Amino acid sequence: MTEECRENSLCVEKDMDMDGSHFIYRQVSSKSIKVLDFDYKRCVGCGICVDICPTTALELGPMQEISTGLDAPPVMMDLEKCTFCSMCANFCPVHAFKITEEGDLPEKEEFPTFDSYVRMNEKCLPCALCKAACPEEAIEVEFTFPKKEEITPFKEDAEGEIEIDTEKCNFCGLCAEFCEAFLLIEKEKTPTDPQPFDMLLVDEDKCDYCVLCQDLCPEDAIKVKGEKRGEAPEIEGNVTVDNEKCTRCTWCQVVCPYDAVDIKKQFEGELNLIEANVDKCDPQGCHGCFNVCPSHLWYVPEEGAKIAAKYDYCTYCGACVNACPKDVMTVSRTKVNHTSIPDSPWAEQWKDAIDSMITGKRRHPDVSRTLEVEPEAHKEHVEVELPQVDDSLLKLAKERIEKAKPLLDNVKLRMMIEKENPEKLSDEIKKRLN
Numbered sequence: 001m002t003e004e005c006r007e008n009s010l011c012v013e014k015d016m017d018m019d020g021s022h023f024i025y026r027q028v029s030s031k032s033i034k035v036l037d038f039d040y041k042r043c044v045g046c047g048i049c050v051d052i053c054p055t056t057a058l059e060l061g062p063m064q065e066i067s068t069g070l071d072a073p074p075v076m077m078d079l080e081k082c083t084f085c086s087m088c089a090n091f092c093p094v095h096a097f098k099i100t101e102e103g104d105l106p107e108k109e110e111f112p113t114f115d116s117y118v119r120m121n122e123k124c125l126p127c128a129l130c131k132a133a134c135p136e137e138a139i140e141v142e143f144t145f146p147k148k149e150e151i152t153p154f155k156e157d158a159e160g161e162i163e164i165d166t167e168k169c170n171f172c173g174l175c176a177e178f179c180e181a182f183l184l185i186e187k188e189k190t191p192t193d194p195q196p197f198d199m200l201l202v203d204e205d206k207c208d209y210c211v212l213c214q215d216l217c218p219e220d221a222i223k224v225k226g227e228k229r230g231e232a233p234e235i236e237g238n239v240t241v242d243n244e245k246c247t248r249c250t251w252c253q254v255v256c257p258y259d260a261v262d263i264k265k266q267f268e269g270e271l272n273l274i275e276a277n278v279d280k281c282d283p284q285g286c287h288g289c290f291n292v293c294p295s296h297l298w299y300v301p302e303e304g305a306k307i308a309a310k311y312d313y314c315t316y317c318g319a320c321v322n323a324c325p326k327d328v329m330t331v332s333r334t335k336v337n338h339t340s341i342p343d344s345p346w347a348e349q350w351k352d353a354i355d356s357m358i359t360g361k362r363r364h365p366d367v368s369r370t371l372e373v374e375p376e377a378h379k380e381h382v383e384v385e386l387p388q389v390d391d392s393l394l395k396l397a398k399e400r401i402e403k404a405k406p407l408l409d410n411v412k413l414r415m416m417i418e419k420e421n422p423e424k425l426s427d428e429i430k431k432r433l434n
Contacts, residue, residue: 014079025077032103034084038075043096044292045074046317049088051362052353057081058088060322067288067323085346086111086181087353091268093317094294095244099104106251112350114266115337116248118241125218126237128173130252132196135296139246139252143237148179152210152229160209160226162202168221170257171197174235175213175222181206182213191310194251242315249295249313267357269316269333269416271309280326281306288323333358404429 011231017024021041027034045063057078068070075096089097090113120126131139176182180203187198209226216232253261283290283300289307290298296315298320300306307328336357341350356362411430416425 003263014082016077016079022075023073025079025082025084027082031305032101036082036084036089037098037100038077039096040073040075041052042094042295043074043092044094044317044319045322046093046319047075047322048317048357049075049092049097051360052087052347052356053362054085054087054353054362055081055083055363057083063292063319063322064288064325067292068286085349088348091353092172093315097161108252110339110342111346112339112341114355115263115339116264116266117243118246118248118252119262120239120241120260121262122260123258124239125172125174125235125258126239126260127218127258128177128184129171129196129255129257130239130261132173132186133255134193134246134253135189135249135295136210136245136247138242140240140242141237142240143177143235145178145233146241147177148210148212151212151233154206155208155210155227156209157231158208158226160207160224162204162207162209162213162225163223164200164202165221165223166200168219169200170219170221171195171200172218173197174256175217176200178233179207179213189251191297191313195254196255196413213284220256224416248298248315249292251313254312264337265315266314266337267333268335268337269314269331271311271314271316272332273307273309273328274328274330277326277328278306281324281328283307286324286325289320289329292319292323295317 010026014028015026017026023037023038023040025038027036027061028387045060045066047060047063050058050060059076059078061072061074061076062070063074068075084099090098090111090375093114107265112252120130124253126141126143128141131152171184176184183201183203184197185199185201186196189196205210209224210230211224211226211228212230212232214222214224214232216235218235248265250263250265253263283298283306290296293315295313295315299308299310301308309329314331316333318332320329321331336354338354341347341354416428
C-alpha cells in the first residue's frame with residue numbers, strides 16, 4: 001500500500017492473485033482488508049452470483065464449452081466494479097465464493113444468507129449409509145462403540161455357522177464397522193439407485209462365531225450358531241455434515257432406511273424438460289448437464305427417452321440450463337429460503353437481489369454518471385471584481401477546518417450528517433470541537 005493510502009482512510013486499493021484454482025481478490029484500505037476467494041473448480045456455473053451482483057461486476061463464461069471440458073473459470077470479475085458487498089458469497093449454493101474481512105469496519109448486522117441445512121434427527125443410529133452415498137463426500141461418521149476385539153479376543157479353531165438374510169439386510173454397515181470378518185462390497189451409485197453397497201460378505205476365517213454381531217444388527221439380518229462371548233455394545237456415534245461441501249442434493253435422505261435425515265434446500269422450485277427439444281439431446285456426446293449438476297440427478301434411461309432426471313434431487317440452481325446447448329430443460333424458483341434481512345442502508349439492495357432469484361429481474365443503480373444537458377447560449381463576458389482577502393481571517397478559517405477534519409473519521413458523526421437536523425448536528429460538532 002502507498003504512503004498516501006496509509007495516511008488517508010478514504011484511499012482504497014484493489015488487487016488480484018491466483019492460488020491453484022482460487023482467484024484471490026483483495027480490497028485494502030488503511031483501516032481494513034476484505035478478501036474474496038473464488039474457487040473456479042468448485043463453481044458449477046449456475047450464474048446466480050452474476051444475476052444478483054448489484055454492480056454487474058461478474059460475467060458468466062462460455063458454460064457450454066466449460067461443461068464439456070474447457071478448463072476456464074465459469075465466472076469472471078471486473079475488479080474495478082466490485083464493491084466487496086458479499087452478495088455472491090452469501091448466495092452461492094455451492095460455496096465457490098468466500099469472503100473474509102478484518103480491520104476497523106463499521107458495526108453492522110449480519111447480511112442475509114441461505115437458510116438451509118442437512119440434519120440428522122433422533123432416529124439416526126448412526127450407520128454408514130449416508131457417508132458412503134454422499135456424492136460430495138460431505139458427511140463424516142464417527143462410531144464410538146467398542147469393536148469386537150475390544151470385547152472378546154479372537155478364538156482360534158472356533159466352530160459354528162453364520163448366515164446373512166439378504167431380504168432383511170439394508171447394508172447399514174454396522175457389522176463391518178464392528179467386526180473385521182464382515183466386508184461391504186461397494187458399487188457404482190446412480191441417481192435411480194443411490195445405494196452405495198451391493199453385497200455383504202463374511203470371511204469365515206476371521207469369524208469365531210461369538211454371536212455379538214447377531215445381537216448388534218438393528219435389522220435382525222444376521223443369524224449365528226456358536227458360543228456367545230460377551231454382550232453386544234449399544235450403537236453410538238456422531239454424524240457431521242460439512243456445509244462447505246454439502247449441496248443439499250438429498251442423496252443421504254434417499255438412502256437412509258430410518259428416515260433420520262432432515263433437509264431444507266436453498267430454493268423451492270421446479271425442473272422441467274422441454275419435450276420439443278429432448279430429441280435434440282446427445283447425452284453421450286455432450287454430457288454438459290451431467291458434469292455441472294451439483295445434485296448429480298441426470299441419467300440416461302435404459303429404454304425410451306434420451307435423458308431423464310430424478311426431480312426430487314434438484315436444488316434449482318439452474319447450472320444445467322446454462323450448460324445445455326439445445327435448451328432441453330428449464331428451471332424456475334418459487335421461493336428463496338434465507339435468513340432475515342437486517343434494517344440497514346443496504347436492506348433494499350439485498351431484498352431486490354433475493355427477489356431477482358425468483359423473478360429473474362434485477363434492478364441496478366445507475367453508475368454511468370452520464371448527464372445530458374441542453375447547450376447554454378453564449379453569455380457576454382462581464383468583468384468581475386474579486387473580493388479582498390483578509391490573510392488573518394483566512395488563516396483562522398484554515399485552522400478551524402484542520403481541527404474539524406478528524407471528526408469526519410467518526411462513524412457516528414457521519415451518520416448524524418446524513419440523518420439529523422442541522423441544529424442538532426451543529427451542536428454536536430461544537431461540543432466535539434471544544
